[in-house]
Amino acid sequence: MQYTHLGRTGLQVSRLVLGTMNFGPDTPEEDSHAIMDRALELGINFFDTANIYGWRLGEGWTEQIIGRWLARTGRRDDIVLATKVYEPMGQGPNTSGLSALHIRRQVEDSLRRLRTDRIDLYQAHHIDRHTPWDEFWQAMDTLIAQGKVLYVGSSNFAGWHIAQANEAARRRSSLGLVSEQSLYNLAERTAELEVLPAARDYELGFIPWSPLYGGILSGILRRTTDGRSSGSEITARRLASNRPRVEAYEAFCDELGHHPAHIGLAWLLHQDGVTGPITGPRTVSHLEHAVQALDIRLGAEELARLDKIFPGPGGPAPEAYAW
Numbered sequence: 622m623q624y625t626h627l628g629r630t631g632l633q634v635s636r637l638v639l640g641t642m643n644f645g646p647d648t649p650e651e652d653s654h655a656i657m658d659r660a661l662e663l664g665i666n667f668f669d670t671a672n673i674y675g676w677r678l679g680e681g682w683t684e685q686i687i688g689r690w691l692a693r694t695g696r697r698d699d700i701v702l703a704t705k706v707y708e709p710m711g712q713g714p715n716t717s718g719l720s721a722l723h724i725r726r727q728v729e730d731s732l733r734r735l736r737t738d739r740i741d742l743y744q745a746h747h748i749d750r751h752t753p754w755d756e757f758w759q760a761m762d763t764l765i766a767q768g769k770v771l772y773v774g775s776s777n778f779a780g781w782h783i784a785q786a787n788e789a790a791r792r793r794s795s796l797g798l799v800s801e802q803s804l805y806n807l808a809e810r811t812a813e814l815e816v817l818p819a820a821r822d823y824e825l826g827f828i829p830w831s832p833l834y835g836g837i838l839s840g841i842l843r844r845t846t847d848g849r850s851s852g853s854e855i856t857a858r859r860l861a862s863n864r865p866r867v868e869a870y871e872a873f874c875d876e877l878g879h880h881p882a883h884i885g886l887a888w889l890l891h892q893d894g895v896t897g898p899i900t901g902p903r904t905v906s907h908l909e910h911a912v913q914a915l916d917i918r919l920g921a922e923e924l925a926r927l928d929k930i931f932p933g934p935g936g937p938a939p940e941a942y943a944w
Contacts, residue, residue, distance in 0.1 A: 622664025623915055625896055627701075628799045628826035630772060632741070634667040634701050636890060637912060638828060640901035641668065645675040645682040648903045654690045659905045661699055663912055669802075669828070669899055671705035671746060672731050679711045681734045688736035697737055704731050705776060707746035719749035721760040728764055744774040744802060748782050754789035762795055774800035774826075780815030787823050800826035800896070807870075807888050808834045808863060810933035818937040821894040829889050832898035837863060838885035842871050869930045879917060886914035888927055 623636040639660045644653040668687070675682020684704065691697050706727045709717040717723065731740060764770040775786065775798050783801060790797030801820045805812040806829060820827045833839045835856045860867060874881040889898045902908040934941040
């Protein structure tokens with residue numbers, strides 16, 4: 622397994638992140654535990670979840686599954702555990718967002734469900750435009766001082782949100798955000814305009830979610846040819862709008878002799894500033910399949926061909942906006 626430091630921290634994490642979004646709704650608890658067992662066997666030490674995962678309002682179903690696994694295995698110190706706060710966890714006011722009240726309530730609930738005394742990386746799941754940065758950082762700094770949170774990260778932030786958050790933290794002499802988790806993959810490269818440059822400038826770890834764009838980069842045409850479903854309605858729409866590029870992509874993957882899913886993950890691992898993509902396996906075999914991407918090395922010619930098939934914005938803003 623390949624490891625790297627999470628941004629400017631001393632925290633060492635695997636270059637493939639175990640995403641747990643499917644644990645509960647799509648993957649039964651016993652199978653979820655088997656995936657986590659196998660992830661550690663493979664050297665994956667970075668586990669990512671969120672209080673909202675499981676999609677049963679207020680229950681934190683996925684966190685509970687992870688907590689029972691931790692209680693069974695006693696492997697807490699072997700993993701870097703990341704979760705998130707923001708999404709609604711109840712009805713009525715003060716049940717969502719990044720207010721000090723909601724953060725305090727949710728960190729206690731997450732700790733209880735996860736059966737742990739600390740969260741290694743506590744991520745703001747979305748931006749909260751109603752909460753001042755000083756309130757956010759006061760809440761997070763308190764949790765850090767209490768030992769309940771070690772590092773703070775963000776998810777789905779714009780580039781200027783990253784700048785605002787870290788400048789506010791700097792004024793308080795706080796460490797600030799150490800990571801950003803964003804939608805980023807070969808077919809959806811908007812993050813290259815401002816988010817990824819901001820993360821690099823502030824030395825944040827960068828964690829792409831949906832690295833295969835909901836299946837678009839996972840050999841989807843092979844599945845549909847075999848008579849299998851193309852996935853969700855969103856995936857079907859994405860395929861319809863990207864079909865010529867996906868056809869060219871899968872043909873090029875055949876030339877390289879690699880599975881399209883492996884090339885999609887490997888491409889991300891070759892991008893400057895990327896810590897590691899999140900893989901969200903539903904089975905142990907899905908996880909074992911994803912790990913194979915770590916062994917792929919893409920040269921300049923292969924990367925240029927992929928850029929031609931799925932052209933990005935042409936660099937960071939404002940150069941990318943030039944005529």
